[in-house]
Structure formats: C-alpha cells, structure tokens
Amino acid sequence: MPAVLDLDQRAPAFREALATLQASRPAAPTADEGWWSQVHRYYDVAREPVNLENGFWGPMAEPVKAEYERLTTFINHHNAHWVRREWPQALEALRVRVARSLGCGHDELVLVRGASEAMQVLIQGYRGLAAGDTVLYCDLDYPAMRAAMAFLRERRGVNAVRLAIPEPATREAVLATYRQALHDHPRVRLVLLTHVSHSTGLVMPVRELTTMIEAAGADVVVDAAHSWGQMAFDAPDLGAPFAAFNLHKWVGAPLGCAVLYIRRDRLDAIEAPFAGLDFGADDIRSRLYGGTPNFAAWLTLPAALDWHETIGVAHKAARLRHLRDAWVGPARTLPGMQILTPDEPGMVAGITSFRLAGRTSTADNQALARALLEHHGVFTVQRSGPAAGDVVRVTPGLHTTDAEIDRLVVGLRQLLG
Incomplete structure (x- = not known):
C-alpha cells in the first residue's frame, strides 16, 4: 500500500505558528509595525543588503518552508510508488x-x-x-x-x-x-x-x-x-x-x-x-x-x-501600501524625481518605480540601482518597458521593516539632494 498523505495534515510546529499568528492578528487591516514585527519573526531573510527587489518572487515563511521540506522528504522517500498511485487524487x-x-x-x-x-x-x-x-x-x-x-x-x-x-x-x-x-x-x-x-x-x-x-x-x-x-x-x-x-x-x-x-x-x-x-x-x-x-x-x-489567509490579504495590502507610501512621499520632494504610480486609491499596491528626469536609458537606471546598492546597501532593480524610458523598481516584501525603507529614503536623499 502507498503511504498515506493527508493534505490537511500539518506538522505540530506549523499548527502552533498558525494559531499564534491568528490569535494576535488585529481585527481590522493594519500596517502597524507592532503586529508586523511578530510576522517578521517568521521570515528568515538576509538583512544585508536591504532587499527591496521582492517582485521576482516572495520568500516562504519559515513554517511554510518547513512543510515544503517535510513534503520534499516524503516525495523523495516514497518516490514513484506513491506518485504513480496517489498523485492524480x-x-x-x-x-x-x-x-x-x-x-x-x-x-x-x-x-x-x-x-x-x-x-x-x-x-x-x-x-x-x-x-x-x-x-x-x-x-x-x-x-x-x-x-x-x-x-x-x-x-x-x-x-x-x-x-x-x-x-x-x-x-x-x-x-x-x-x-x-x-x-x-x-x-x-x-x-x-x-x-x-x-x-x-x-x-x-x-x-x-x-x-x-x-x-x-x-x-x-x-x-x-x-x-x-x-x-x-x-x-x-x-x-x-x-x-x-x-x-x-x-x-x-x-x-x-x-x-x-x-x-x-x-x-x-x-x-x-x-x-x-x-x-x-x-x-x-x-x-x-x-x-x-x-x-x-x-x-x-x-x-x-x-498561511496567506491567516495573515489576511487585507492586512497584506495595507502593509505593502504603507511601505510604498513611506518612501514615495519623501521621494516626491527630491529634484528630478519621477514617480511612476499615482497615489490614487486602486491604482497602486506595493510596487512602485521611479526614474530621474532626463535619465531614461537602461544604463542610467542600472547605474542608479548600483549606486543604491554599493553606497547604501539597498537592493533595487532596473526595469525596461515604459515608452518614456527605463525605471528603477522598488518592491518591499512582507518581511520588510520600516527601518529598511528609511535606508532607501536616506540613500535617495544623499544621491539626489
């Protein structure tokens, strides 16, 4: 008989983490650093450099990663005998x-x-x-x-x-x-x-x-x-x-x-x-x-x-918009700054890009992203596509802290101020 894998079964540590998160979650969507600092503890990510390039893909929370590792071990152990018989269901x-x-x-x-x-x-x-x-x-x-x-x-x-x-x-x-x-x-x-x-x-x-x-x-x-x-x-x-x-x-x-x-x-x-x-x-x-x-x-x-639903998509949306606004507001005051998304509700989420007036080439924006990384320890990425010219994309993640956003603001001010 193939090994039994209950898709609703979770490791005890996962169930405990989920219960802890659920019990502490505010009733209304919040961007408050206090509650999000509890969420951050579940993400084991490098803090140097500051990663503001989370648009490529998002890191798994540690409890989810542990489930992935558990299931990788299960598949590797039972192999084709389980997959051939049980995978369709x-x-x-x-x-x-x-x-x-x-x-x-x-x-x-x-x-x-x-x-x-x-x-x-x-x-x-x-x-x-x-x-x-x-x-x-x-x-x-x-x-x-x-x-x-x-x-x-x-x-x-x-x-x-x-x-x-x-x-x-x-x-x-x-x-x-x-x-x-x-x-x-x-x-x-x-x-x-x-x-x-x-x-x-x-x-x-x-x-x-x-x-x-x-x-x-x-x-x-x-x-x-x-x-x-x-x-x-x-x-x-x-x-x-x-x-x-x-x-x-x-x-x-x-x-x-x-x-x-x-x-x-x-x-x-x-x-x-x-x-x-x-x-x-x-x-x-x-x-x-x-x-x-x-x-x-x-x-x-x-x-x-x-995990996603326990955090709550409304809470995620509020947090990501808060992190975006925390750098976009100060950045709008800098000379030559062009912010590529409006503040209009429904027209922006967590991702926002910028360019500097007159600096529209791929090389220009790669150089700007490189300067933020090398001089300020903030990782962003150049993106092509917009007809008016290339941009630098800033993408916070669920693990991003307010202090990390502050480092971006400091870096932009020193580069452009």
Missing part, C-alpha cells in the same frame, strides 16, 4: 483547494509552473482571430507577453498594436487610452491587460477595462502574476474569461506554483492541443501538458494558502 484535491482561495470552480483552473507558462497558452491558443484582426497590448505588459502578442502577427496575420500608457498615469487617462484605441481599431479582437505592472507597479482598472473592451466585441486575457496575494480579489472579479496567477510571488508558495484560469463558459475559445492525450477537449487540463512538476512544491500549496 492529490492533484485534484489541490485544484479544489486553490479554487476555493481564488473564488472560482476547480474545473476552471489547472496548476502550472509559472504565470508566463499559462499566459503563453492563453495568447498563442486563442481561437478567435482571423487575418486582418487587431490585438492590443501596452508598454507596461511583461516582455514575454508583449512578444507573444506581437508574434500573433506572424502566426495569425493580425495587426498587433502596442499602446503607451500616459505618464503620469491616472485612472481616467488609462481608460481614455483604451477607449481611443478601440475607436481607432474597430477590428480589435483580443486585448492583453496586466493587472499590476511588473515595471512600474501601476494597477490597471481591469474590471472597467474589461467591460469596455467586451462591449467593443473583443476578449480580454489578464496577466495577474503580481496581483493575487497583494490585493484582495477573486478571479471572477476581474470580469475576464482568461487569466494567469502566480502563487510564488505574493502568496508565499514555493517556486514553480501558478494557475491557468479559463472561465468554464469560454473553454472552447482556447485551443486544446493535447485533447485526447489524457483529457478531452471539454476539460481545462487538456490545454497544457506540463510534464513532471515539483510534486513537493505543489503539495505545499494548502499550507501556503493557509
């Missing part, structure tokens, strides 16, 4: 658990290794295009997604149009940009929207845009790689039929955990290249054959989601 249970957290049906999602993998399936597999149609994307979309949309020109014979989001960005300016594009290109059939831009941190008004775009006769695919976990929403709240989500960025799962989402009434709109291999065309699992996953990483998802 375990995977189905994982889909159900993730769907509960994402607010959708488990038949509307499939686990994948990264949001980029899922987005490629959605963009390249979209059926509703004919030669001469138009697809829209923008400068703030992720580079691989921009490339996939542009490649539809060669693959499908469509007109691929890249928009530039105005700076400074506002809700109305974003809506007006897409409204004008839909007017100028009446044959738009597919639009890529990025919920939270990897380059600037701008939060797009996806629900409003989706309503506008669908009224014009087009479909929307949403890159939500950066939003789930640092903002409070369910998949249906986006209003879009197609989306991709990461769990290893802001949810705190191990690397290699993501979700492909297709609303059940739109499954036929995405090609099923593997239909008949394991699943029929009416099953979302036929849209991607990912090969052998990291079994232990995926088995850790229930623990990661439990």
